[in-house]
Amino acid sequence: MVLKTPIYMDHAATTPCDPRVVEAMLPYFTESFGNPGSRNHSFGWAGEEAVKKARKQVADLIGADPKEIIFTSGSTESNNLAIKGAGAMYARKPVGETGRGHVIVAVHEHKAVLDPCKWLMKQGFDVTFLEPAIDGIVTEEMVKSAIREDTILVTVMWANNELGTINEVPEIGALCKARNIVFHTDATQWVGKMPVDVNADNIDLLSLSGHKIYGPKGVGVLYVRRRRPRIRLVALQDGGGQERGFRSGTLNVTGIVGLGKACELYAQEADAERERLLAMRNRIEEQITARLSNVQVNGHPTRRLAHLTNISFGFVEGESLMMATSEIAMSSGSACTSASLEPSYVLKGIGVGDDMAHSSLRLSLGRWTTDEQVDFTIDKICEAVDKLRKLSPLWDMYNEGIDLTKIEWAAH
Amino acid sequence: MAYGGKVIDHYENPRNVGNFGTTEEVKKSTDIGVGLVGAPECGDVMQLQIKVNAETGVIEDAKFKCFGCGSAIASSSLATEWMKGQTLDDAEAIKNTQIVEELSLPPVKIHCSVLAEDAIHAAIEDYKTKNGIKVEQRKAASL
Numbered sequence: 001m002v003l004k005t006p007i008y009m010d011h012a013a014t015t016p017c018d019p020r021v022v023e024a025m026l027p028y029f030t031e032s033f034g035n036p037g038s039r040n041h042s043f044g045w046a047g048e049e050a051v052k053k054a055r056k057q058v059a060d061l062i063g064a065d066p067k068e069i070i071f072t073s074g075s076t077e078s079n080n081l082a083i084k085g086a087g088a089m090y091a092r093k094p095v096g097e098t099g100r101g102h103v104i105v106a107v108h109e110h111k112a113v114l115d116p117c118k119w120l121m122k123q124g125f126d127v128t129f130l131e132p133a134i135d136g137i138v139t140e141e142m143v144k145s146a147i148r149e150d151t152i153l154v155t156v157m158w159a160n161n162e163l164g165t166i167n168e169v170p171e172i173g174a175l176c177k178a179r180n181i182v183f184h185t186d187a188t189q190w191v192g193k194m195p196v197d198v199n200a201d202n203i204d205l206l207s208l209s210g211h212k213i214y215g216p217k218g219v220g221v222l223y224v225r226r227r228r229p230r231i232r233l234v235a236l237q238d239g240g241g242q243e244r245g246f247r248s249g250t251l252n253v254t255g256i257v258g259l260g261k262a263c264e265l266y267a268q269e270a271d272a273e274r275e276r277l278l279a280m281r282n283r284i285e286e287q288i289t290a291r292l293s294n295v296q297v298n299g300h301p302t303r304r305l306a307h308l309t310n311i312s313f314g315f316v317e318g319e320s321l322m323m324a325t326s327e328i329a330m331s332s333g334s335a336c337t338s339a340s341l342e343p344s345y346v347l348k349g350i351g352v353g354d355d356m357a358h359s360s361l362r363l364s365l366g367r368w369t370t371d372e373q374v375d376f377t378i379d380k381i382c383e384a385v386d387k388l389r390k391l392s393p394l395w396d397m398y399n400e401g402i403d404l405t406k407i408e409w410a411a412h
Numbered sequence: 413m414a415y416g417g418k419v420i421d422h423y424e425n426p427r428n429v430g431n432f433g434t435t436e437e438v439k440k441s442t443d444i445g446v447g448l449v450g451a452p453e454c455g456d457v458m459q460l461q462i463k464v465n466a467e468t469g470v471i472e473d474a475k476f477k478c479f480g481c482g483s484a485i486a487s488s489s490l491a492t493e494w495m496k497g498q499t500l501d502d503a504e505a506i507k508n509t510q511i512v513e514e515l516s517l518p519p520v521k522i523h524c525s526v527l528a529e530d531a532i533h534a535a536i537e538d539y540k541t542k543n544g545i546k547v548e549q550r551k552a553a554s555l
Binding site for chain 1 (some may be wrong): 415423426427431434435436448449450451452455456457458459469477478479480481482484485530
């Protein structure tokens with residue numbers, strides 16, 4: 001069979017909708033289109049019923065009570081609501097003053113977490129940006145030593161989107177719980193891949209997104225703890241008071257139904273899927289490191305999500321590597337496509353050198369990735385790196401034994 | 413990034429890839445000028461080497477190596493094509509804007525053409541310095 005290209009190896013960016021998810025959604029576009037807020041007719045009741053079912057499906061996946069599930073438009077909104085909403089609610093001092101409270105976050109978080117934290121800084125909060133070691137893990141110790149008397153919020157993603165590295169979330173959660181500090185985790189990359197129990201894992205606020213778990217785009221969840229302790233937030237969006245007042249706006253019923261279905265499917269299939277993807281991921285890393293020299297797998301060697309790998313290739317540049325592997329859809333740590341010339345802030349944040357950060361690829365596998373696709377990808381990447389190294393003046397210098405760090409480069 | 417056909421062509425079939433010897437060898441050869449510009453941490457390093465006929469002042473051969481994005485590779489490949497057979501003076505007059513036009517580079521990739529122009533000048537300057545020819549100060553490349 002001829003392999004169909006392009007091959008999708010970017011499931012950490014987004015996933016295709018599972019056909020079973022689409023099937024579950026369809027009736028809610030045309031037949032059961034009612035607004036769940038319409039309390040006095042059967043159209044509204046059908047919508048309400050569908051949302052109720054989905055709320056339970058999501059809650060069951062993460063060990064929550066359905067009342068603790070707040071539907072949003074996705075993880076970016078969930079993160080904004082969690083961080084800005086908790087900041088405003090738990091501030092020590094009123095608007096306009098400084099020293100309103102201390103927030104802890106890490107430098108290699110997603111922008112949808114970093115930017116709300118920076119917004120809090122402008123609002124008079126202090127923010128500590130933790131700098132993880134080269135393994136990329138945010139540890140309990142790091143958070144512990146950053147906590148202050150006035151710390152009101154800790155936000156640490158569960159798994160990093162570029163590296164797949166897994167932070168010490170349950171331990172950090174326990175730390176926060178003991179000190180009555182609100183703990184938020186952006187679990188966008190984690191949910192749908194690994195098990196969650198918001199109680200055992202000590203989580204107060206958790207963000208997740210539908211489109212990362214074979215559900216539709218434009219729908220996500222913020223889990224908001226209701227008991228022990230009851231977490232309060234200042235809403236960002238006011239109006240009809242939907243979602244217990246945390247998030248006004250007519251519910252995205254089709255999206256919510258799809259997200260619910262995606263969660264249900266995960267519960268049935270996750271373990272087998274994880275094993276399968278881990279074997280493929282390991283094969284990619286083993287083959288590439290065996291066939292090419294000067295290659296490094298970024299992040300912690302084992303404490304990582306099964307379906308994701310981030311590999312840097314010395315002496316080649318990321319964007320040209322992407323061009324040479326254009327049959328494969330994946331992400332590059334190089335920002336040469338933007339005007340900034342800055343490589344991945346995540347890789348830089350954990351101390352990967354600029355040279356290696358510029359030449360990194362992130363591959364993330366998914367539900368329909370095949371062995372043939374994996375083998376094709378390995379071959380293509382190895383061929384491309386060989387080709388580009390033959391073009392690279394740095395590769396020549398390296399092979400002549402010239403120390404590249406000793407050259408006075410004309411930075412531009 | 414969507415590139416024009418000429419960038420893709422140069423990227424897929426780069427012209428004049430190579431060196432005229434090891435770093436040490438080319439450093440010693442007085443008929444060769446080397447321009448090495450850019451920096452690894454910026455994601456672009458270009459190396460142009462020119463072989464010059466001392467009597468005619470004509471660039472008889474040119475080679476390049478490039479660590480960089482598709483446009484950087486295409487810009488340096490194109491530079492070698494244009495320089496071959498030209499006098500040093502003519503080659504020196506190549507402008508980054510001509511490269512931008514020829515390759516239809518998008519605005520975010522203009523720096524690649526600037527780098528290629530810098531590499532051309534650096535190679536010529538190196539040749540002249542080696543051969544005791546006065547090097548004129550030139551304006552910085554314009555964006």
